[in-house]
Amino acid sequence: MAYTNELVADCLQFEEAFCSAECPFNLDVRDFIGKLQQGRFNVAYRTYQYTVGFPGIVSSLCNEPCKLVCPMKDAGGAISIRLLEKAAIDFARNKDPEQYNKPPKLNKIAIIGAGISGLACALRLTTKKYNVTIYEKSDRIGGHLHNMLPPDIFLGDINRQFMHEQYTLHLNTEILCLDDLCFDAIYVATGKGGAEFRPASGRDGVFSGGSLTGADIMHAIADGLNISKTIEGYLKTGIINQQEEIAGTKLIREAIRIITSNALIPADVDSYTKDESLAEAKRCLKCACDACVHFSPLMNYFKKFPKRITEEVEVTIHPSSLDGNATLATRFISTCNHCGLCKEVCPVNIDVGEFLLQSHRTMHKKGAMPWVFHEFYLRDMEFSNGKAALTRLPLGSDTSRYAFFPGCQLGASDPKYVMQSYRFLTEHFPDMALMMSCCGAPAEWAGDEALHKSALAKIKADWEKLGQPKAIFACPMCKQMFKRYLPMIEGEFLYNIMDEEGILPVNLVKDRAASIFDPCASRYEEELQKTIRKLSTRAGFNLEPLLMEGKLAECCSYGGQVAVTYPPYASNMVLTRIRQSENPYITYCINCRDIFAAAKKPTWHILDIFFDLGNENRKPPTVSERRYNRMKVKNQLLKEFWKEANTMEKSENELIISQELREKLNKELILETDVYTVIEQCEKSGSKLFDPDKLTFSGHMQIGNMTYWVEYRTMKDIGFELINAYCHRMKLGEE
Amino acid sequence: MPEKKLICYKCRKELELKKANFSYLGHTFYTDAPTCPECGIVYISEDLVKGRMSDVEMQLEDK
Numbered sequence: 180m181a182y183t184n185e186l187v188a189d190c191l192q193f194e195e196a197f198c199s200a201e202c203p204f205n206l207d208v209r210d211f212i213g214k215l216q217q218g219r220f221n222v223a224y225r226t227y228q229y230t231v232g233f234p235g236i237v238s239s240l241c242n243e244p245c246k247l248v249c250p251m252k253d254a255g256g257a258i259s260i261r262l263l264e265k266a267a268i269d270f271a272r273n274k275d276p277e278q279y280n281k282p283p284k285l286n287k288i289a290i291i292g293a294g295i296s297g298l299a300c301a302l303r304l305t306t307k308k309y310n311v312t313i314y315e316k317s318d319r320i321g322g323h324l325h326n327m328l329p330p331d332i333f334l335g336d337i338n339r340q341f342m343h344e345q346y347t348l349h350l351n352t353e354i355l356c357l358d359d360l361c362f363d364a365i366y367v368a369t370g371k372g373g374a375e376f377r378p379a380s381g382r383d384g385v386f387s388g389g390s391l392t393g394a395d396i397m398h399a400i401a402d403g404l405n406i407s408k409t410i411e412g413y414l415k416t417g418i419i420n421q422q423e424e425i426a427g428t429k430l431i432r433e434a435i436r437i438i439t440s441n442a443l444i445p446a447d448v449d450s451y452t453k454d455e456s457l458a459e460a461k462r463c464l465k466c467a468c469d470a471c472v473h474f475s476p477l478m479n480y481f482k483k484f485p486k487r488i489t490e491e492v493e494v495t496i497h498p499s500s501l502d503g504n505a506t507l508a509t510r511f512i513s514t515c516n517h518c519g520l521c522k523e524v525c526p527v528n529i530d531v532g533e534f535l536l537q538s539h540r541t542m543h544k545k546g547a548m549p550w551v552f553h554e555f556y557l558r559d560m561e562f563s564n565g566k567a568a569l570t571r572l573p574l575g576s577d578t579s580r581y582a583f584f585p586g587c588q589l590g591a592s593d594p595k596y597v598m599q600s601y602r603f604l605t606e607h608f609p610d611m612a613l614m615m616s617c618c619g620a621p622a623e624w625a626g627d628e629a630l631h632k633s634a635l636a637k638i639k640a641d642w643e644k645l646g647q648p649k650a651i652f653a654c655p656m657c658k659q660m661f662k663r664y665l666p667m668i669e670g671e672f673l674y675n676i677m678d679e680e681g682i683l684p685v686n687l688v689k690d691r692a693a694s695i696f697d698p699c700a701s702r703y704e705e706e707l708q709k710t711i712r713k714l715s716t717r718a719g720f721n722l723e724p725l726l727m728e729g730k731l732a733e734c735c736s737y738g739g740q741v742a743v744t745y746p747p748y749a750s751n752m753v754l755t756r757i758r759q760s761e762n763p764y765i766t767y768c769i770n771c772r773d774i775f776a777a778a779k780k781p782t783w784h785i786l787d788i789f790f791d792l793g794n795e796n797r798k799p800p801t802v803s804e805r806r807y808n809r810m811k812v813k814n815q816l817l818k819e820f821w822k823e824a825n826t827m828e829k830s831e832n833e834l835i836i837s838q839e840l841r842e843k844l845n846k847e848l849i850l851e852t853d854v855y856t857v858i859e860q861c862e863k864s865g866s867k868l869f870d871p872d873k874l875t876f877s878g879h880m881q882i883g884n885m886t887y888w889v890e891y892r893t894m895k896d897i898g899f900e901l902i903n904a905y906c907h908r909m910k911l912g913e914e
Numbered sequence: 915m916p917e918k919k920l921i922c923y924k925c926r927k928e929l930e931l932k933k934a935n936f937s938y939l940g941h942t943f944y945t946d947a948p949t950c951p952e953c954g955i956v957y958i959s960e961d962l963v964k965g966r967m968s969d970v971e972m973q974l975e976d977k
Binding site: 869903905 | 937943
């Protein structure tokens with residue numbers, strides 16, 4: 180818990196707007212303006228009236244300290260809150276104060292001085308039905324307001340605010356000694372240079388404030404309102420609490436997304452029309468720090484700020500319910516894309532992603548994370564690091580300076596990417612070794628530290644065997660993983676080498692508009708981002724920037740492998756990304772490319788352009804084809820670079836699957852190889868069911884934790900025809 | 915929808931509705947499912963998998 184508290188200690192979510200912190204009354208400007216923005220003048224007026232006591236006087240005399248701190252000051256002009264307050268008064272339907280039907284209170288309170296500070300205190304106390312007596316040495320109320328405003332304005336406001344309340348007023352009564360006053364509490368508000376009693380009297384329950392203590396007119400009113408609360412507290416508990424100081428705000432300018440707009444000058448000098456006030460209110464940014472919820476896909480989708488996230492995660496990890504399973508954030512923890520954007524946009528660098536990663540690890544260690552969220556991807560990683568892995572020195576070399584690390588998904592998307600890249604690299608660096616495996620990201624994202632460590636150890640051992648070469652990456656995510664967990668391995672991007680070698684695309688395009696989609700793992704790879712732009716421009720593209728690029732690079736939805744955990748979240752992310760621009764995208768992460776292409780967004784991988792491999796509309800392979808392609812590329816590499824014979828396994832029987840069913844299997848992440856395994860098992864064991872109407876067989880088998888069902892027909896001398904397949908997470912029988 | 919007629923290939927017996935057990939994330943359940951009266955092999959339809967079973971799976975993951 181200490182860690183989580185520390186994590187959000189600096190969070191600015193609850194910090195006040197700059198204007199509110201500067202306001203003598205601490206007016207909640209975000210709330211007030213929010214109401215005005217909706218044209219709700221009446222409720223805006225209520226907020227204002229309740230906060231300042233005397234709305235007419237305050238809106239006439241306020242010297243607008245808020246304007247000095249308004250971030251719009253340099254972006255078209257500070258918001259005229261005072262004029263908006265005036266507009267709230269002008270256009271409110273009902274300006275009379277609320278009438279509260281409360282029983283009278285017995286406590287008697289004396290107020291010395293009928294200036295505006297004393298009256299403000301009296302207003303609050305009489306509203307709460309305290310018995311209030313005001314002593315005024317002159318023959319009128321209002322104190323030095325008489326020097327500032329026409330009496331009809333301020334007296335009108337005073338009379339209106341007191342219309343439902345009663346107090347006893349003694350004019351022409353100068354109080355010289357408090358000892359004669361028999362009251363439960365006394366507020367001394369004798370104004371500037373007025374009599375001060377407190378030190379001499381030595382009795383409890385005496386409070387002073389207003390101009391007497393040096394406050395200007397606005398602070399004098401605010402003092403009166405605030406002291407009423409202190410008095411009430413004292414009367415109820417006998418304890419004198421210091422007046423609450425306005426704490427100021429820790430909000431910082433960088434946290435605000437400023438939208439420039441010109442201040443609205445009222446046609447009438449000192450007041451807005453209804454329309455003018457609406458227009459001016461709409462300029463207000465309602466300053467608050469919400470960068471994380473605005474930018475982070477996870478926090479935006481769930482509308483959760485770091486504090487709430489840490490609280491929910493904390494009770495998920497350490498459940499306090501009797502059955503110990505009130506784990507409301509389990510799925511949420513597993514839905515983080517680990518793209519790093521939340522930390523990048525946070526003005527105080529709160530790293531919610533890292534927190535969720537640590538939490539995921541804890542949940543995994545406890546066995547509390549449902550296996551299904553990551554099992555498919557972990558099996559995929561096992562495949563990439565097992566059957567499909569290939570680590571070799573080039574023929575004839577016993578050590579190497581460089582090793583190409585294409586990552587697991589590049590060849591899965593299309594074997595040509597790896598083949599062409601490796602051809603290019605070996606052409607320029609004949610001692611270029613090959614390290615084809617997975618970087619371990621799926622284990623990291625699954626919170627499985629032990630598996631992650633073993634994957635890293637294998638990479639390190641392979642790297643040492645190759646002579647500790649510099650790794651050449653095609654995937655920014657692999658490089659990011661190496662940088663964090665295998666820092667001893669120096670790395671470089673394939674694309675930088677392509678640029679340095681002055682590579683030219685096979686076909687140049689002519690002034691074709693496109694936008695670069697920077698993968699999230701390229702966030703801090705500024706040089707790489709520049710190189711990709713340079714290469715794309717060299718290929719003839721006319722690049723138009725995306726709003727979210729460079730340091731603000733967004734995850735395509737692949738990060739964290741969250742598609743099983745929260746499918747609607749993942750698909751929503753893809754749509755948001757591809758709708759950023761009408762332009763086709765150029766990217767340099769194969770997962771971004773394939774995910775966007777699957778959503779029908781024309782997207783090139785930069786290698787498509789330079790090696791003339793595929794067009795922007797190439798349909799990405801299915802999950803089954805991705806496995807097949809990995810075996811294919813391994814065999815092609817072995818054949819071309821190591822002169823080894825084809826070792827592709829070929830099954831004895833053919834499995835016929837319709838295109839429609841293939842797509843269903845792909846969508847449901849069912850591998851055709853798994854389907855085949857289930858059929859084989861049914862055939863071998865005879866544990867299968869026969870449907871006499873359809874003449875089909877059905878059977879099931881658990882692979883990993885998942886149970887797969889198949890319905891198929893046997894086809895003599897050919898193999899099998901798959902009719903249907905589906906899977907479930909529940910296990911048949913008891914655990 | 916009436917359950918379709920299925921025959922256990924091994925035992926040559928028609929399946930009958932019987933109580934079948936399931937477990938997931940430490941919880942166990944049962945429902946009636948077509949089962950071979952002899953060897954006990956069960957059949958779970960896609961409708962059951964995509965419907966009730968999937969709902970319970972999601973609920974348990976969120977619990």
